[in-house]
Amino acid sequence: MAVRGAIEVDVELCKGCGVCIVNCPTGAIVLSKSVNGKGYNYSYMDDPEKCTGCTNCAAVCPDTVITVYRVKI
């Protein structure tokens, strides 16, 4: 059964540590070129097609700024 996922990042609270990026098994997350109000490049889902909603990014996020969604298709 195939799944599709998506993440929502609270960009104003993201500190751009990049730990979610290296722990994403499908390479769906990257750091933004623009900065948030605190001056950090924030994480975002660059390629929505790749996200499986595995929650790995959210598990390792020290600031818990990621919410994860998943659907079976």
Add this chain to the structure above:
Amino acid sequence: MNISDIIKPENKVYAKSKLLLDKEMHYCPGCSHGTIHKIIAETIDELNIQEQVIGISPVGCAVLAYDYIDIDWQEAAHGRAPALATAIKRLYPDKYVFTYQGDGDLASIGTGEIVHVCNRGDNVTVIFVNNAIYGMTGGQMAPTTLEGMKTATTPKGRSHISSGFPMKITEMLALLPGVVYATRQSVDTPAAERKAKKSMIKAFKSQKLKKGTSFIEIVSTCNSGWKMTPVEANTWMRENMFPVFPPGDIKDETGL
């Protein structure tokens, strides 16, 4: 399928625990303290014991832990969290009591307190954050600093000749009969984070059963103090800290 079809309340599979308050954490980007706070909040939430937990925050970077997790807290003087835990547990034997301590707090100024709480086998849980450094005060050497590791007070690297060896305090405490559970975990990968959370659930359950002291060391990073990026710090930790502080259970007599 559009993202808007996926991002719907009924499809939510992970959200911030309701026990984590909205206050933004003051920690540096990528700091392990934040991830450890998260698993504490999720553990308490899953066990549904929010009203029954009293945490004791340390002196160190995590001094403000009480601002982030929505439970009762008491702040201790540097290293004295275990003594406070004993007192609180004896006043409220049915509460869950845990201390949250760094390596400077627990293994340096507070060595006496932690040894005696473990020797008495008080029914409390200790969460020991070992980042091999004094984070808050600017990266000085801690008892757990690795040999050869450069810190603000060991600019040429720690040498056992002048400063002793990295202290394996979890192994030392595990020798005491009062300690029922001693484990070493990390939170650098999703698998490690989930394992660390399981050990925390076990520790709280064993506390409920009045089995003795449960001790969880979490090998952590202080990327600012180590002068690395958060991702580099996680790799450095795996390559350099794990050989000295290997993750895994050191003692488990909980029967859980």
